[in-house]
Amino acid sequence: MKKFMFFLFVSCFLAACGSDDDPIEEVDIVKELVLSAQGVAHIDDVEYEFEILDGNGDYTVSVSDEEKAIATLDGNKVKVSMLFSTVDVTVCDKKGQSATLYISSSAPSLNFPSKYTVIMHKERTLKLDDITFGAGGYTVTKLKGTSADVIINKNDIVEITSKAEGGRSYFKIIDKRGTWMDFSVDVISKYELTSNQLDIKAVNDETITITIKWGEGGWKLSEYPSSSFFL
Numbered sequence: 332m333k334k335f336m337f338f339l340f341v342s343c344f345l346a347a348c349g350s351d352d353d354p355i356e357e358v359d360i361v362k363e364l365v366l367s368a369q370g371v372a373h374i375d376d377v378e379y380e381f382e383i384l385d386g387n388g389d390y391t392v393s394v395s396d397e398e399k400a401i402a403t404l405d406g407n408k409v410k411v412s413m414l415f416s417t418v419d420v421t422v423c424d425k426k427g428q429s430a431t432l433y434i435s436s437s438a439p440s441l442n443f444p445s446k447y448t449v450i451m452h453k454e455r456t457l458k459l460d461d462i463t464f465g466a467g468g469y470t471v472t473k474l475k476g477t478s479a480d481v482i483i484n485k486n487d488i489v490e491i492t493s494k495a496e497g498g499r500s501y502f503k504i505i506d507k508r509g510t511w512m513d514f515s516v517d518v519i520s521k522y523e524l525t526s527n528q529l530d531i532k533a534v535n536d537e538t539i540t541i542t543i544k545w546g547e548g549g550w551k552l553s554e555y556p557s558s559s560f561f562l
Contacts, residue, residue: 362387364428366409371433374413377441377466377508379434383407389425394418400434401509414510416441440465446513447504450538451493453478453518459489468507471514476500476536479516493518499536 364386372379383390384407392409394400400418402411411420413436421431443464451457462469469483478498482490489504497520505511519538522531525545533539543550 361426361428364422364424364430366422366430366432368432369430371435374434374436375438377413377436377438379411379413379436381409381411381432383409383422386422386428387424387426391423393421393423395421398511412508413438413441414508441510443512446515448515448517449491450517450519451491453493453495453497453520455493457491457493459491460487462487462489462504462512464512465506465510466508470505472503472505474501474503476516478518478534478537481514481516489514491516496534497537497539498534499538 362385365384367382367384372381390404390407392402392404394402394411395418396415399415400411400413400420402409402420404410409420409422411418411434413434416437417433417435419431419433421429423429447462449457449459467487469487469489471481471483471489473481476499478494478496479500480492480494481500481502483504484490493516497518499515499517502514502516503511504514517536517538519540520531520533522529522539522541524541524543527545529541531539
């Protein structure tokens with residue numbers, strides 16, 4: 332009889348320990364987001380890859396300027412296609428952790444003048460075969476202006492035709508990878524002064540040259556509040 336009471340007591344004690352009166356609290360563990368490259372990555376190519384070594388899953392990737400690079404995520408690998416020489420790439424996870432990598436490339440195709448300007452007289456045609464930035468396969472987009480037309484032939488030669496309106500026209504030349512360069516055409520309007528008065532109807536951004544063929548020289552230029560010029 333005593334043995335029976337002992338085992339009954341032990342059984343009740345174990346049941347009490349396994350009750351739901353004291354549930355175990357779950358701890359939300361947030362892992363640090365760790366990349367295989369940290370801080371600054373100096374490269375000499377137009378493509379770069381790095382890995383997400385640790386984190387909390389559901390990763391996303393973004394760049395500081397979508398016109399400077401294209402970043403894609405393949406599993407835990409981040410692939411970056413550089414369109415300009417520098418960009419910030421940021422990786423985030425579902426727990427709000429983030430890590431940013433600054434990438435700087437010395438690839439020759441990414442190092443070029445940020446702006447290319449052609450100055451020419453009106454009603455002229457010019458061909459340029461020295462536009463060598465990027466990876467070739469260029470296309471051109473006009474941004475604004477009516478003073479010039481620009482086309483690019485199949486040999487990547489830029490053909491410019493200036494018009495009579497004068498002023499400056501703005502374009503964007505883009506290579507086959509998406510790298511782009513600002514391109515502008517400044518058309519000079521040429522006039523001759525043959526009497527004591529010359530009326531000019533100018534447009535915004537217009538560059539004007541005046542050949543003086545009247546008087547005895549010694550001229551001085553004065554600007555009036557009306558933005559007109561008198562000699």
